[in-house]
Amino acid sequence: MQSQAVSVDQYLIELPPERQAPMRQLRELLRARLPAGFEECMAYGMPAYVVPHRLYPAGYHCNPKLPLPFISLASQKQAITLYHMGLYSDGELLAWFQTEHARVSSRKLDMGKCCVRYKKAEHIPFELIGDLVSRWTPQDWIQRYEAQIQR
Template sequence: MPPERRRALKAVRAVVLEHLPDGYLEAVNWGMISYEVPLAASGKTYNGKPPMLAALANQKRHMALYLCGLYCRPALEPDFRKAFAESGRKLDMGKACVRFRALDDLDLKAVAKVVAAVPMQEFIELARSAHRKR
């Protein structure tokens, strides 16, 4: 990985770890660094995988930060989008995937707020509820 990408991912990882609510674990899953609920806490899941709150990946054309808290708590998204707009940054986001090419493309304060916003027990309930709706 190019040094500038390594520095960017390292900086984003530090922000995630600093603001990650208690109980989540850092792991490597799905080919990326993930921040997930231990299966011992979540219980059996529909796919046998731990529920993932966030993840970091190095893709071919960009880096990606998956913020599943935005997906499961849609009320967080307007403030997240507003923070990017107010910072003058262009948000490149799918449902929960924020794509960025450089560290300066991210509003790290907004990222920290979203990561910190979903305590583990609440995330477990949201994940269960989402699965029951399928």
């Protein structure tokens, strides 16, 4: 179920107490480590980090009124989930992340196409996630995104 929160602060306040600290830590990590140009907002009922229209006027091809999505966070029923569109669109980035995750965590990586799920907050490799989110600028993401949608 998507949150009806209109701000990230409201989203975090509405979380169960045991989810608030790790989600706040992830938020602060993203705000500190994402390269300049990405903006925080609510999208699809979760905190999102997007390329704003001022940097990419075309917006998201599925709905050009929306900014270009890059990363989202969600506190779901079974897990805290990080959605990183680069993991879906770039095999080299995905391979790097999978290798590094195995190196820093004894836990099996629980992934979908672009989502990484952590059932327990203590299993979140915050430093690795910080490294992941700092790898691409908005311009890097735009370039890769455009290459994907033009196929």
